[in-house]
Amino acid sequence: MFRSSYPDVTDRFRSPDAVIAGNPLERMSSASNATDVAVIKAFATIPALLEQAPELIVRGRFLDCECLLGPTGHPLHASIRAGRIVDLTPAPVLMRSWRFAYRASPAAWAAYWQPAPRPGWHDLLALTKRGEAAIEGDLHPFMTHLQYFKDVLALPRQHFAVAAS
Amino acid sequence: MSGYVEPMIGRYVHVDIGGEMHRIYFEENGAGIPLVCLHTAGSDARQWRHLLVDAEFAKHFRIIAFDMPWHGKSNPPASWNGDEYQLTTARYTETIRAFCKALKLDKPVVMGCSIGGRIVLNLAIDHAAEFRALIGLEAADFQAPWYDTSWLNRPDVHGGEVCAALVSGLIAPQGPQAARTETLWGYKQGGPGVFKGDLYFYRVDGDLRGRVENIDTDVCPLFLLTGEYDFSCTPEDTKRTAAAISGAHVTIMEQLGHFPMSENPEQFRRYIEPVLAQIVASAKATG
Numbered sequence: 001m002f003r004s005s006y007p008d009v010t011d012r013f014r015s016p017d018a019v020i021a022g023n024p025l026e027r028m029s030s031a032s033n034a035t036d037v038a039v040i041k042a043f044a045t046i047p048a049l050l051e052q053a054p055e056l057i058v059r060g061r062f063l064d065c066e067c068l069l070g071p072t073g074h075p076l077h078a079s080i081r082a083g084r085i086v087d088l089t090p091a092p093v094l095m096r097s098w099r100f101a102y103r104a105s106p107a108a109w110a111a112y113w114q115p116a117p118r119p120g121w122h123d124l125l126a127l128t129k130r131g132e133a134a135i136e137g138d139l140h141p142f143m144t145h146l147q148y149f150k151d152v153l154a155l156p157r158q159h160f161a162v163a164a165s
Numbered sequence: 166m167s168g169y170v171e172p173m174i175g176r177y178v179h180v181d182i183g184g185e186m187h188r189i190y191f192e193e194n195g196a197g198i199p200l201v202c203l204h205t206a207g208s209d210a211r212q213w214r215h216l217l218v219d220a221e222f223a224k225h226f227r228i229i230a231f232d233m234p235w236h237g238k239s240n241p242p243a244s245w246n247g248d249e250y251q252l253t254t255a256r257y258t259e260t261i262r263a264f265c266k267a268l269k270l271d272k273p274v275v276m277g278c279s280i281g282g283r284i285v286l287n288l289a290i291d292h293a294a295e296f297r298a299l300i301g302l303e304a305a306d307f308q309a310p311w312y313d314t315s316w317l318n319r320p321d322v323h324g325g326e327v328c329a330a331l332v333s334g335l336i337a338p339q340g341p342q343a344a345r346t347e348t349l350w351g352y353k354q355g356g357p358g359v360f361k362g363d364l365y366f367y368r369v370d371g372d373l374r375g376r377v378e379n380i381d382t383d384v385c386p387l388f389l390l391t392g393e394y395d396f397s398c399t400p401e402d403t404k405r406t407a408a409a410i411s412g413a414h415v416t417i418m419e420q421l422g423h424f425p426m427s428e429n430p431e432q433f434r435r436y437i438e439p440v441l442a443q444i445v446a447s448a449k450a451t452g
Contacts, residue, residue: 116338119393123334126396129311143316144323146330 195223207360209237
């Protein structure tokens, strides 16, 4: 189970539904490839990486939001409170609402997290323009914190190349 | 070095645009062929500060960069009553020609980036004989929209933050962090609705498809340079545009995005230096 390591609020936001949803690595079909697995593992590291980026948390200090983030076929439900990801659970979570979703193909995430991403694979909106990602729902929290989301979702970049190799 | 004073100077020139006097701020350095530089939508002429102080270029060019009305230190005109600002093709063209006329520039070179690159194409279509050469950075006759501009100016979204965050992805990842930050600072400082108003020209009024074929590069040479990381005006957009223009020079710039002159001035210099050298050589050849 992917859980934020942030100690004070993890339990408060723990949902039994999330437990039922299970680990996406276990739920993935046998057809899933190594890239899919690496991307999902990388997403699991984001809450802890965010905790190590206090300047990013400060930028998100006015943000409370439920959203779906991750690979298109295996998104994660992220609960953000005051700029911190206090819960990251495989979606769908039973009857839990979300405001917006940003989902991209595993190949897109793998490309986005390269140390020097290729042109057209280097930005969340470049990915949507090329059809490798989609934004859905109420975009307001995403747009009010656009650079925050770009930077949060880029956090695995420093580790992904090593992890995927 | 503390106390170092850069060689460029900044002044205001009063320019008649559409029958009304505008107080236009410009900076300049150097002597020789006038080289007028146009900033991108929603920013200002500070983007050109590195080119302006380039000692080699300043030997051959009078490098000039001005703030469009509503941008930087060029205020809106006195008649503005707060109505929505919208830049049009006609107004943009008129502004550039009026500025050049006010400074009595003799056959200047005009180099513009983004919307400045687009309007350069319009200058080439309709007024080529007035210019020595035209340079379009991140220029195309049209490009597909990739976001809804209504997000740029609404009371429940911080305009400066969202404008900067939208364009941040257009900067190549290889550039210096300080240059990236400075480029985005220009967007954070824009007036409310100005970026959106500039994009009216870019998105709605300035579609030049079907017109660029009329450009005669024998009358005025045309150079198009686009950064490989620009996913707004992509290299393919520029190449498609150039394919319709006989004699247009095209360069795709590596490790650069939509703001080459400000996001990575050193890398940009490698690409613009040969273009400016060619213009100087041509000027010498023709006397």
